Amino acid sequence: MEGNIEEKSPSYRKYDAHEGIVFLIELSEGMFQVLPELNDRMQLVEILTTLLELMSQLIITRPGTGLGCYFYNCFKNDDENGIYEYFPLRDLNARDMKQLSDLLEDVDCGRCTIQEFLPFSYDRRTPLESIFELTKLQYTQESPDQKSFNNRKVFLFTDDDSPPESFDPNAKSRLSHLANDLNDYYIGFTTFFIGSNERPFNDAFYSEILRLSSNTDTEFDGPNTKPISASIIKSRVLRKQEIKRILFQCPLILQESSSFIVGIKGYSIVSHEKAGVKYKLVYEKEDIRQEAFSRRKFLNANTGEEIKEGLTKVFPYGDLNIALSDEELATVTKDYAGENSFLKIIGFRATSKCTQYYNNIDKPAFVVPDESSYEGSIRTLASLFKNMREKKKSAIIWGKTKTNSNPAMFILSPSDSFSRNEGFYMRRIPFLDEIRKFPCIVPMENLAGTAEYRRVKELTKNIMSHFNLKNGYEPSEFKNPGIQRHFKVLHDYLLQTEDEAYLNTSEEKTEKLLSEDDSIRKIAQIREKIIASAESNEPQGQKLSEYFIEWNEIYQKIKSSELIDKPSIKKPRNWNG
Amino acid sequence: MSAESTSFIIDASRSMVQDGNVAKAMAYLEYALLEKVKRQRKTDWISCYLSNCHNTKNSQDIPGIYQVQSFVAPISTEQTLNILREVNSYSQDLVNDEVKKEIPDNELQCMIQCLLVASLDLKSQFNKRKLLRQIVIFTDDLNGLDLTPNEIVVLQEELNLRLILVDCCKETSSEDIFGSKWGLLIKAIPGSKVYRINELLIDITSLKFPIIKPVRVFSGELRLGSDPIGLIRNNFDPSADFKCLSIQVEGYPATKHVPSLNRKTVLKKEESGEVEYEPVKSIVEYETLGYDTDKRISISQESVAKAFRYGSDYVVLPSILDEKRFLNTLPGLDVRGFLDRKKMQNYYLTSESRFILADTKSGGIADVTMFNALVDAMLEYDKIAIARFVAKRQTEVQMCILCPLLVDSGVVVPNQVNGENFQRTFILSRLPFAEDERVSDFPRLINRTTTSGKAISQGKDSEQIDALMSQYVDSLDLDAQKYETVPDTKYYSMLNPIAKETSLPLPDDFEGESTNDPSRIPAIHIRRQQQVLLEYIHQKLINRSSEFQIPELPDMLRDIITPHFDSHSAKEQTELVKLLAIKKVEKESKRPDEVYESDDEDNIPSFEEIMAKGAR
Structure with missing residues (x-):
């Protein structure tokens, strides 16, 4: 996958994610069964409802995401392999969503049954190889009106742990080879192997073909194939779709003079989405509609002429303008803000003393080790994490998370045992200048004590x-x-x-x-x-x-x-x- | 702060000059006047006199009084520089005996006359206008006022102002001061104060916080049990409905971002070596590609519309539908429920904080009582509340926490019950909606596994590493090092209405900001910028130096951001680093399943903002 992953200088490294998720759903008898744990709904309906919810969510948070949906073991059309392309992998759009929501509504109202819509029979099984090939094709074919995907996911839904291929050593080896091939194209499987107490799912076959054989001593050795219960399909889909959003990546200085420095990454865990901020400008006049652009222009305030050159930035000080050169500015900030982003431990305090609810000022970040910038970061932070948790301490941190941001003070607290993830929560604490005065209240007769x-x-x-x-x-x-x-x-x-x-x-x-x-x-x-x-x-x-x-x-x-x-x-x- | 006028009187006697006290007074004046230059307030007047001076220039032609600056507001940089230069050059001349003397130094005794001239000037300048009148006197002769007790009474009636005496003597006790002639006058005139010159000089180098007056950002009802549909349809009155609790409340900012000092864009013009900056105006223009050409052509703002993104589609809505994009929202705080404080994840708080308090203006005692009872009940049960919040009409709906808090009102508000003087408030902060949450799975830190779920063995030295790490954490343990923590009730302090009636930088009697809580620190970037700008003016404009030497970061600031190691053992740390085998990776690789959160997406200015900028 050449050229898709950009490597720029760290401070500017930002790359435009184009993420794709292909839903591969294997039809089986079980898929059409009504389950009590799903409030008497079918697994298949649960999967499709989840897909619709995912689309509605992505349209808001990541409208550039591509989605595709395929059923197999399905005799909807003449496809000899029994693959039904419900919609191909393409960028999210209203039509695909409508198609799906109409289907679910029809099923809900009894205008059609899901069995009618997705005719299924084991008579002609879809070879898994063709499904794998299809996935690869979806992600690798060039399309003029769509950028290629640089984040490629496959959500595989099945409740059949022993397809015909599992009894055929040759087929297994071919599939294993294909899975490795897909991995080379950065296509990753997320499995939804649905089992229950009555019908446990044995992941031996899939684990064997999806496990990456290359080397045994790595953290990345293929997908987790642990079976799941139908009731957690939705929460797992919504969690696994999430792309990790890096807020910052910088060194964490534990002690400067002994070069006790590791790498960390901070991820966004909550944001503040707003309506109506994603748009383009258009020019509309009579029958014409085309894209418009805005451009900032500077005019001489005295003459009104447009200024092409000679613009500079100064510090206004009353009636004075003070110009400092870039070198001077760098010297001014060097002593407290360094050049590049960094975070530095100033000390540790009891967590109970420094995590409050009454002084929040910004969004938090979730911090984990970054082994890719400093080897040993995981080891170091795992031990720091253990110690901080045991001692019930949080770290007070000074630094800046971006090269051009102002430094500030943060509290870094280890996640507690109730948290889903292990890592550190990082919250900024306000400067004294940012703590406002409590307003004077008009003194009033008070009934306290009565x-x-x-x-x-x-x-x-x-x-x-x-x-x-x-x-x-x-x-x-x-x-x-x-x-x-x-x-x-x-x-x-x-x-x-x-x-x-x-x-x-x-x-x-x-x-x-x-x-x-x-x-x-x-x-x-x-x-x-x-x-x-x-x-x-x-x-x-x-x-x-x-x-x-x-x-x-x-x-x-x-x-x-x-x-x-x-x-x-x-x-x-x-x-x- | 309303209108004010400050007259500075500097005793320019030989002793004042020779002991360096005039220089000290000038250091203070430089700071105080540049503060005023920065603010450029049209109602902040100043004037300046030299008393006991061999030159004479004043409205009453009284010898020994030299008016350096007549009343001006706002004061400009140039005028500030003039005052400083004139006083400095007079001091120089006096030391070098280059002053033309009509009377000997020791016979110059005209402080009282100068006070009267300043007072007369005030009267003729402002007549009966309502403003704070103050005279700041720098002197080292506390008895240099030729006044009898009777005359003091007369003077007290005559002077319709307050005095701020800056004592420049080497060592004086309070008895010395208040037993002196000046001291008696200060005591007699209400609102007057005495400071020592060194006290002022320390004060201007210490950290000052601009006090921002609370501005109300919300006013409405805090409710439990309201009928939300009835409110929208305007057929439900919460205050008249006995199935609903309703209290009048108001909101003020509690924490708020301060930006660094912003640079402004100007046009630089250089003519014969002189650099000048001219103001510019920024506008936004709209363009589109011309018909049959690649060139962009200007279009009018009216013909520009917004096409909203919907997946791969962009939608231009007809105006009738565009209005429907907005919810019809009304201000109010509706409680959704209460939960144990420890059940609230701290990391869900996503915004600046606000005070929510009982509204004593549109509400009354009933609202205060019910509000206080709610805060007290929640504190006693250790609960916080979740509420639906709309700050203003037609603004967005938010889900928030309400955290009860007692605020120590200090000495300002009279004690209430049993000597307690707490004000009750909620702190409001925004919580994420479903769309705001980013749930992902991260690899574990302890008991780690591979992506497929296999356990990864712990390193061989892990026990030793943990032991050394424990020592590392202990060596930076601030709790063991006796650092203070500001109690919850003192985290926020009350606005003191009396302390800040003047913009003059004076030591604060009320601010008790003397704690060494390491998490309460000033905005260092702003302090640093201010320090550098003041120093720039001092070096380049006052001292007319051609070079600008950037000053060092003050130690006070440097200390705050230096790790607080106790007697840490370097040996153990070196060993720890060795065991951890930390190595910087030269060429980083990037994980394909991660993206950088784009700043732009958060900061896309709204159409309205762009329009507003263009309209400026």
Whole structure:
């Protein structure tokens, strides 16, 4: 795969990912079985629903991703190998999504069955070799309107652990060879071998053909072929599709003078996606529509003429302009920021003392060793990790993660035993300049210490205990309603989907609002719980509603007494403006 | 800070000059005036006088008083340089005996007259205008005021201003000061203060934080049990509904990024060796490829539309649909539930923080009471809340945490109950939505396996490595080294309305920022830039040096970012490094399954931003 992986100087190394995922789904009797662990759905429907969800997610987060979907052992058309190309590997688009969502809707409404749509029979099995060949072809064929893929994944779904090839030593050897070949093209398998207690999946055959034979002493020796239960298909697909996003890559200095330096990589674990930021400008006039471009121009503020040369940057200081040369600027920053990116351990502190919820200022990163820049990084950080965890310590770090960024202080904490991954979370801590003053509050009569106050606190505690979130906060439970709306409007317009004008009743409209906004739906559920309590026939069940009523009565009582007093309260001047 | 006027009076007596006190006063003035130059506030007036001076120039023609600068606002660099140069050259002349003397040095005694001239000048300049009037006096003669107690009373009534006396004596006790003539006057005039000159000089080299007044960024209801659909349809009133808790609250920034000092783009012009910079205007223009040509042609902003990306498609929406892209959102904070503090993953916090507090303006005692009870209840149960947050009408929906916090209000707000003086607040920070989360699997650090799942054996020296690493961590253990941690209640401090009524750099009576908490540090890049710019002005403009020698990074800053090793053993570390066999890899390889998070994607300016820039 020459030329696809760019090697530029480290600070500029950024490369345009073009990722592809091919879904290969083997039809079998099991695939059409309704499973209790999937809420009485078929595995096949679960896979297709997952694919649609993946597409809807990628259209937002990585719209340039390519997807393809193939079924085998399928007699949909005349293909002699029984391969049905549902859609070929190509960049995400509304049509493929619509095709899939229409199918799922038809199946859901009973307009067709999945068996009708995907006729399956073991009479003519698809040779695995042809599936492997097809994958290779999908990734290697040149297409004029599509860039080649530099991140190539195959998601293989099957519940058959012993296809005919598993009994044929020659076929096994050919497949093994083919798998190595695919690996040479950087095409990697992610396997979804679905098994259950009743029907365990033996991964011996696939493990043998997919295991990379080349050398035994490497971390990268082929895919993990451990079988999974059907119920985790979705979460595994959504996790395995994720491409690792490197935020930074730099040395971590443990002690400078003894060259105690290792390599680290920081990955993005959370971001802040916004709607409507991915667009092109277009020029529209009468019948013409073509791409437009924006260009920044500098004009002489006095004459209005465009300036072609002589532009420079200065530090404004009141009425002064101070120009420092690049060399001077480099000298100024050298002492505290070095030249290239780096992070340096300043000390260790008790984790409980330095991880707070009340002083966040930026997005965190997840830090792991980078063996590719310093050998021994894994060894070093594994030992540091163990020690920090044992001693319950976090590191205070000084440095900058990009060559041109301002250095700052960070807290590096080892992940705890509940975390999915082992590594370090890195959070920036605000500078004193970034910690704002708490506003002066107009001094006011305070009811703290009164019986009334104690009662309100008691009520509040009782109410709180009814709305306990046992599982903490799960981002996956909340889709961003703003982003969802933006993409829904685009989707509906692209596919000319009917407007929901047919929603007449207020209930239908409410239903729609709630279905499109997770955040509102969760808030509405809280209210439903309170209403249910108010309508309960059980005294115990009415408790919650009673707390709410009493809380409000006290609120109103204080408020009305305040109104009587109000003329006598002279608020001092408010310094907050 | 509202309008203010500062008159500087420098006692230019021989002793002041010879003991270097005029030079010290000038060092302070340079800093204080350049601060004002930087701010360029039109309501920040200054004037400057030399008293006990052999030259005479003042509105009342009183001998011995020389007005170096009449009232000006805002002061320019050139005027600042003039003041400094004039005072310096007078000092030089006095030392070199090149001053024309009409009376001997020791007979010059005109501080009181100078005070009166300054006061008269203030009156004629500002009449009855409302502004803070202050006179800063630098002197080493605390009894150099010829006043009887009765005269002090008269003067106190006459002077409608406050005095800031800068004591330039070598050693004085507070009794010396307040027993002196100047001291009595200071005591008599409300708001007046005394500082020692060295105290001021230390203060201007120490770290100062610009105090930013809190600006309200949210005002609305904090609710539990509201009807979200009813709110959208405008047929639900949370404050009148007994199935819903509703408290009036407001929000202010708690942490906020500070950028480094920004450079601005200008046009450089060189004429006969003189460099000048002219202002430029930046605009955004739109272009497209011309018909039948490869050349770009300009097009009007009105004919430019946005084509939104949808996978491989780009969509231009008709305007009626474009409006539908936005949710109709209303400001408010709706609690979604409560959870144990330890169940909240710290790394889910993704934004700057905000204070959420009971609104005492549009709300009242009832809101404060209910709010405080909620904060207290959550603190007692060690809970935090998850809430849906919309800051302003038609802005994005966010999911947030609300973390309860007590803020020590220090001495400013009168004690409330049982001597406690905490203000109650929530700290709000954004949480990720489903689209924001990046879930991936990383190889394990301990009990490592290959990609197919085979265990990788631990290295042979792993026990010894762990033991040495343990020593390494201990050698940098800040907790063992008695570094302080600022308690939660003092992490944020209260805005002190009295301390900052003047922009004059003065030692702060209230700020107790003396802790050695290693995680509370100033923004070093900003400090450094400011230091360099001030030094540039000092060297190139005041001292007219042709070269600019970049000053060293101050030790105070350097220490903060130097690892805090205790008596660490270099030998053990060398051994550890050897055992770990760390080696820099010359040619790095890249994993094909990773990408660099692109900055551009995060920072694509919105169309509106581009338009706004263009409109400037």
